[in-house]
Amino acid sequence: MRLPGAAGRVRAYGGQFLLLAVLTVVTALLITGVPRVADRLTGQGLREYVANQPPALRDLGYTQAPPTFASTVQPAVAAQADQLDTIENRMPAAVREAIGQRWYTADTMPGRLRGPTLDSGKGLIDLMLRTGNGLRAAATLTGGRWPESGVTTAGAVEVALADTVATSLGVAPGDRFSLSVLDPTDPTGRPLKSRPVELVGVWRPNDERDGVWDGLPSMLRLTPPEGDGKPYVAVAYAADAGVDAVGATGWPVSFGWRYRIAPERLDPGRLDALIAGLDGLERVRPASVRLTQGVDIALRRFASALAAARTLLAVIAAGLLATLAGLSLLAARLAARRRRAEFHLIRARGGSTADVLRRGLAESALVLPAAAGIGWLLGGLLPGTGTSARWVLLAGLLVTVLPPLAALAVGRGVAGRSDLGGRSPAVRLTVEVVVLGVALLGAFLLRRRGLTAGSVDPLLVSVPVLLAVAAALLALRAYPWPLRLLSRVTARARGSVAFLGTARAGRAASTGPLVVVVLAVATAAFCGVVATGIETGRDTAAARAVPGDVLVTGERFAPDTAAQLAALPGVRAVAPLLTVPAERPTADRAGRPSPIRELRVLLVDAAGFAEVARRAGVPASVPDPLLAGGDGSTPLPALVSPAVADELAEAGLADAQGRRPAWLNVQGNRLPVRAAATVDGFALVDRSVTRFVVLPWPALPADALHPLAPTGFVLAGPGVDPAEVDRVAVEGQRRYLRIGTVETSDKARAPEVTSRAEVRAELGGSGVNGLLVFGFALGAAGGAVLGLLGLAFAVLAGARSRGQVLSRLRTMGLSRRQWRGLLLVELTPLVLVSVLTGAVVGALLPLLLTPVLGLPAFTGGVTVRPRFEPGLVAGVSALALLALAFAITVEAVNNRRMRLGEVLRLGEES
Structure with missing residues (x-):
């Protein structure tokens, strides 16, 4: 029980502990790295999604009805500009943290513009005066100067126009006009009040996509008439003093405050708080101000897609983790079976159950906790937000206790008589019936209990695993029967290869390895079917739009x-x-x-x-x-x-x-x-x-x-x-x-x-698409690789008995070619049953889970109908052929390492 002795045993059985350590590292890496990568992809997708939204879905707009100011209220624009801070301070904290740029504007009511230099072909022209923050910094003068004093010595209001507007109107710096408020009750257009205006400058925007130019109407171009007989509308820049001077004469002036959500300030973890804060903006706005915003619409749409993507990722991760847990258990059992004689000897010398457990725990404690720590450190190197280590600690603890428990299990019975320690058929049948019943009950509850689309809970992630396990158990029960019938037919044929191969294949395979293979392949097939269904749904949505x-x-x-x-x-x-x-x-x-x-x-x-x-x-x-x-x-x-x-x-x-x-x-x-x-x-x-x-x-x-x-x-x-x-x-x-x-x-x-x-590119190129691609790639590749590893365990589980049979047959004259044919006949049913069962389960799982996965969030609202496409059939067939070749290779390598002649001479426990 001492540390040097445990270290010596670990060194002696290094290959077995290395396999368990690798599985532990992969498990810890999956637990640590997947959430980090998912967090990074979610944040990147959220920022890109918001950045691609139109201004109406990114801005919080506050407007005030045009009040009139007495001549004693000066300066009116500066007083209202202070509201930019006042309104923001009243917002919820989650909303304030997300705000980037912000602007205020003061707009006069449109007035009829008249002047000798205006292009007569344009018809009627209305002009608005606008001032605000950030306008001059976002433009460059191309002629004249900026309005400075606001009003010239002659009493004219100084204005500057965009070059596109000035060109359309045919005006230049130095031109003078009159700006009038018309009497709406007079059909002749009699002015109620007029004010002289002088064009002092023409400018060009530095970047037309700058948010400061967003507005209705825009300052960068003439707004077309809304109907026959209606005027064009132009917007000119004026200094604060110019707008104050116009407002002092009773000219209505409206004020607006606009706040833009900055994509770089968004955090997926704070998305729900931000949406809740946006919902509460109406309650905290000033009484005289009207709020207009559509940010919550875009964020709710993203939140819905994110919830569905996280649900998918949870289902995929559950399948991979369950497969890794099964592989770890198989590795521990295989290692314990190789040391069965050692454990029997301990018990024969008076060792207790606690002695066996302490011995196995001392060995695994030297390797597996360190492997879990390595996996946690490797996962921490991936970009993303740090995750809690408690799940890694739990996984490391469970893997550490697996070898001593497996040693205790194989240590029972009589040394050299593994048949006396087998499981009772009644116990096995009871376990299988219970697993099948729980799986069916879980599937029924999942469809009937009203699960909210996009939510993640233990039932949702456990039902696919239970169904895959139940399907594997049913396949184990069913597939030997046709093989036994085939064996009777081949018994009458010439040659012994087909008869011996089908006879051995007809015996029930090891339960654990086949369950693991089915679970892994089902996870990979599930990813392929759902991904294909989403792509088809997006194609349908694009075809409906165009x-x-x-x-x-x-x-x-x-x-x-x-x-x-x-x-x-x-x-x-x-x-x-x-x-x-x-x-x-x-x-x-x-x-x-x-x-x-x-x-x-x-x-x-x-x-x-x-x-x-x-x-x-x-x-x-x-x-x-x-x-x-x-x-x-x-x-x-x-x-x-x-x-x-x-x-x-x-x-x-x-x-x-x-x-x-x-x-x-x-x-x-x-x-x-x-x-x-x-x-x-x-x-x-x-x-x-x-x-x-x-x-x-x-x-x-x-x-x-x-x-x-x-x-x-x-x-x-x-x-x-x-x-x-x-x-x-x-x-x-x-x-x-x-x-x-x-x-x-x-x-x-x-x-x-x-x-x-x-x-089609818009449907599949933004939002949570990166997270979806990562999840599907992880599930498909991980399921395929782990399935092959599980198949290797299935082959190794029966390697000793096959080695003994092959040794005897080789001494009886079986050729090398017949030996390979016998391996092919014996392993083909096992491979095909495991791969095809997993593929069928993976194809049927989307039909069960589609109502609760929220997949229409990825397809623009189009219903996703999972189908097993021909490409997926070809992929499953290719995986089956690869698995068969891999199984035969593993068996051949193992037989070469075991030396079949020595297996026959030394017996079962060699």
Whole structure:
């Protein structure tokens, strides 16, 4: 029991202790390193996700209604600028810690700008004066000077314009204008009050993406009119004193304070506290200030995806840790079996159970705690936040006590008669029934107890392990029966290799190694199936958003735009689209109101749409009712959402036969529609839209009073140039919006060109995707490697008996080639059963766990449907072949090391 004796025994059995030490290091590394890497990837994903959000989802905006200031209230702007600190100090601590940049602005109410140098072709111009912090530091003068005194000696307010705005208006430094507040009740535009304005400088922004320029309207360009007869809106920079001077005359001035969430200040561990703090901002804001923010929307979306990713990672880690625990137990048992005679001798000399335990504990205490410490240190080298060492200590303690417990187990019975110490069949059957019952009960509770999606609990991580163990036990019970039948057939055939191989393979294999192999392969297959399901879901989401290769959206396009798009190089097919965002159906052609609420209307050229989807390789099906089409004189067949179908049925409109259709006003055309089918969704209709109608493009007569103008196009053409598509779309919209010789296209929003590849990359390139990739790679690679190691244990568990048989057969004339064939026949069923059982369990686990994993958080809301793809079948087949080759190699190496002749001469305990 002394330390030198224990050290000598460790040195004598160094290979066995080295294997246990390696497994302990890997276990400690997994426990320590995975949380650190996951923390680093989570933080990186959170920062990238927030940084890619639009300003509306990153800013906390506070605004105050335009008050009027008496001339005695000076300086008004400086007084309101102090609110920047006051508002921030009232925020919750978690929100204050996340704020980076912050700005305040003071904006005057828009006034009509008049002057002799203004471009008359622009029509009406309204001008706002703005001052605030950070504006001058973010721009460079290109002409003139910055407003300094605020008001010139002549009483004119000094302003500076962006170079793009000054060029559009045709003005230069030194020009003078009048700024007037118009009487809203006077149609002639009589001014209520006026103020002279002088342009003293022109500037250019240093970086247009700087957050200081975000605002409505923007200072960097003219804001187009909101409708016919409406003015353009420009924003000019003025000094604080200039805005004070304008406000002192009773001109309304509004104030705003904006705080931007800094991605580098975000911590995933404080994400819940930040969301809670954002929820409480409304309660702590000043009474006269209105809050506008959408930060919580983006953060909740990320939190949902993070919870689902952590759930997946927990399930994968549980499978790997369970596999490592099984391998450690097998290694301890194998080491104890090799020393069975030693333990029997101790007991024969009067040694007690405590003596055996102390002996084994002294040996393992010299190696395994140090191995756990090495694993903990190696895990600490990985980047990420430090993790608690208590789980490593617990794992090290459990592994340390495994060898003495295994020694105690194999020390029972009679020396040299291992058959007398075997387990009772009744005990084994009872254990298997209990494991199977607990696994089924856990699966039932997991599906029925209402587990919140994304949560992690012991039941969630233990059920997959229990199901894999239960499946392995069932496979052990089932697979010997067909082999025994095959053995009877081969007994009548010529040759002994097939008969002997199937006869030995038909005997039950060792339980422990096969369970470990099934568990490892199930973990790897689970990762592959879920990863494939997520990728397929993302492809489906991208195809729903862009059911082709490129999607063009705008206001209205000239009818010949489709032909020009089709003529572009690389375009294979084009289909026009027409979207009406909000339309309320009527009960008849005359426009009598109906009880149906507003809905979205989508018109598609069904045949062209189907051709685009086919050429683009997109699985977007077009129902037969749309392909039937219509001419607008009879009720058009419509695909309606369930909510709309219910309202139509209640109102008695749009029945399938079209006896009493509903009517829709589409660009001035009254179109009758009938409900031909009810669908939950359709391509180009966002999943958040629950009220929609999809119609085929009607064939209106050539002399129709209001010919339909498309509002978008979907293209098939993977190699088309997006810049060329954008050019043709802009020209097509400009041609439609040109009225005679008057150009009005600059009043419309520019067309947008979106590719399916961009949407797909956005779904899979930000947020928690890095954490997902890490989890799936860890599970797939770790499961495969540990499965091969478990298979090596399964082979070594029966190596001694196979060695004795092969030794006798070699002395009876068995050739080396027949020997290899016998190994192949005996090991193939074991390998195939273990690998295929694990693959089947791994493929079925996602079907059980999908409702509680929250996988739609990774696919833009699209339901993930796990499937065993052909690629995964090929991967499992390749793994089975690799495992078989590995098993035969291990057996051959072991036989060569054991020297089969000596095995026959010395007997079982050699």
